[in-house]
Amino acid sequence: MTAGASEQGASVRTWLTRRLSGVRGKYEACFLFLLLMIIEWIIPGPASLAQIAPHPFWIPVVLLSVQYGSGTGLVVAALAAGLSWAAGWPPQTSQEDFYTYSLRVWREPVLWILCAIVIGGLRNRQIRERLALEERLRITEEQRDTIAGFCNELQEHAAVHERRAATARSGSLEAGLASLQQLREAAEPELTQALHAAVQAWLGQARWSYFPLEEGELRHAHSERARLDACFPVRTALVYAVACHRPRVLSVFDESEASLLDGVGVFAASVRAGENGACLGLFVLETIPADRLDPASAVAVAAIAGALGEAVDRMRPSGAEPASRRPAETGFPVEAACLPHLVAGLAIEPGEVPCSL
Numbered sequence: 001m002t003a004g005a006s007e008q009g010a011s012v013r014t015w016l017t018r019r020l021s022g023v024r025g026k027y028e029a030c031f032l033f034l035l036l037m038i039i040e041w042i043i044p045g046p047a048s049l050a051q052i053a054p055h056p057f058w059i060p061v062v063l064l065s066v067q068y069g070s071g072t073g074l075v076v077a078a079l080a081a082g083l084s085w086a087a088g089w090p091p092q093t094s095q096e097d098f099y100t101y102s103l104r105v106w107r108e109p110v111l112w113i114l115c116a117i118v119i120g121g122l123r124n125r126q127i128r129e130r131l132a133l134e135e136r137l138r139i140t141e142e143q144r145d146t147i148a149g150f151c152n153e154l155q156e157h158a159a160v161h162e163r164r165a166a167t168a169r170s171g172s173l174e175a176g177l178a179s180l181q182q183l184r185e186a187a188e189p190e191l192t193q194a195l196h197a198a199v200q201a202w203l204g205q206a207r208w209s210y211f212p213l214e215e216g217e218l219r220h221a222h223s224e225r226a227r228l229d230a231c232f233p234v235r236t237a238l239v240y241a242v243a244c245h246r247p248r249v250l251s252v253f254d255e256s257e258a259s260l261l262d263g264v265g266v267f268a269a270s271v272r273a274g275e276n277g278a279c280l281g282l283f284v285l286e287t288i289p290a291d292r293l294d295p296a297s298a299v300a301v302a303a304i305a306g307a308l309g310e311a312v313d314r315m316r317p318s319g320a321e322p323a324s325r326r327p328a329e330t331g332f333p334v335e336a337a338c339l340p341h342l343v344a345g346l347a348i349e350p351g352e353v354p355c356s357l
Contacts, residue, residue: 025068029076032060033083040087051090054108057083061112062119069127070120077116081109176201176300183307188315195308202300204289209265211236212281212312236264240282243270249298249305267298269305273313280312 036056040049049056057080065073092101179194179201186194199208211218218240242260243250250268252258261268266288271281283305288297 025064025072026075028067029060029064029072029079032063033057033079036060037083037087049084049087055084057108057112058115061115065116065120066123068120069124070117071124073116073120073123074113077109077112080112084109180303180307183304184310184314186311191308191311191315194311195304198304198307199285202304203285203292203297206288206292207286209284209286210271210281210308211240211284212271213279218282236282236284239264239268239284240270240279243268243282244279249302251295251298253295253298266293267301269301271305271309271312273309273316275306277309277313280309280316283308 036049036059039056043049061073061077061080064076089105096104176198179198183191183194183198195208195210199206213219218237239250239260242257248269250257250261252261252266265284265286267285269283270279271283272278273280283301285297285301
């Protein structure tokens with residue numbers, strides 16, 4: 001609607017400009033002819049201007065045709081012909097007949113009209129080109145102003161977001177590091193809340209599950225909206241076995257691990273007591289926001305699993321036996337017996353079977 005109103009306003013301004021130019025040309029013609037007629041009346045004798053060659057009426061005809069185009073030029077030529085008749089024609093000589101005299105009298109009025117048509121037509125073309133250039137310039141200026149406005153708005157939005165990012169506690173690097181430190185130092189009653197805060201700081205509103213290893217068995221505890229389905233505990237035990245064997249985060253972005261994590265989650269990592277310590281459980285990231293769905297998020301999962309492992313290891317009694325590194329002791333005898341076959345069917349590379357039975 002704004003663009004249409006702008007175009008309509010531009011059309012109205014163009015029309016008014018043309019109309020005012022024509023009116024101004026007519027006023028100028030009236031002034032010139034009035035001046036010439038005063039000279040005609042001042043000079044003694046009949047048809048004094050008509051005896052001057054070329055006729056003085058050529059001045060307004062040529063000037064206004066060049067200035068305003070053929071429309072104003074034709075009006076001025078007709079006005080010049082009428083005024084020349086009013087001022088009087090030159091007398092007819094004895095050697096001229098009617099046709100010769102008429103030709104001599106009407107030659108200049110006809111030439112005035114032809115001059116207005118020819119010179120005014122050339123001027124009309126120049127006027128059209130100038131108006132076209134003015135319109136293009138107007139459109140270009142509007143586009144420039146629009147782009148400049150968008151740039152200013154974009155700069156303001158960028159500045160606002162930069163200030164928010166610089167001053168926001170949530171989602172910042174400091175908040176993420178602080179959440180990991182709180183997770184490492186969390187007591188057992190606060191572990192779930194600290195783990196949830198760490199996941200939210202690093203990965204946003206993600207769904208996760210934590211399976212601690214208790215007395216050699218995986219437990220479905222400390223879960224964020226945990227789901228118990230047919231994949232548990234066989235699939236989870238298999239993921240745990242592979243995660244314990246591979247010292248890195250399992251990811252669906254890895255073709256050899258995507259089928260293994262099918263129905264379990266997006267990322268999975270073993271919870272260890274230190275970098276090379278015993279396995280204490282399994283951390284699974286079930287869902288993740290679309291803007292965080294990136295292979296680089298595995299680094300955040302590894303950091304969270306590492307901090308969780310330090311917290312769990314710190315909470316263990318000092319005299320307790322460390323959890324076994326072997327998945328065969330995870331408390332799933334039936335499933336553990338099937339692990340080699342399941343691993344082979346899930347594209348695990350030869351020599352990487354995570355348990356020996």
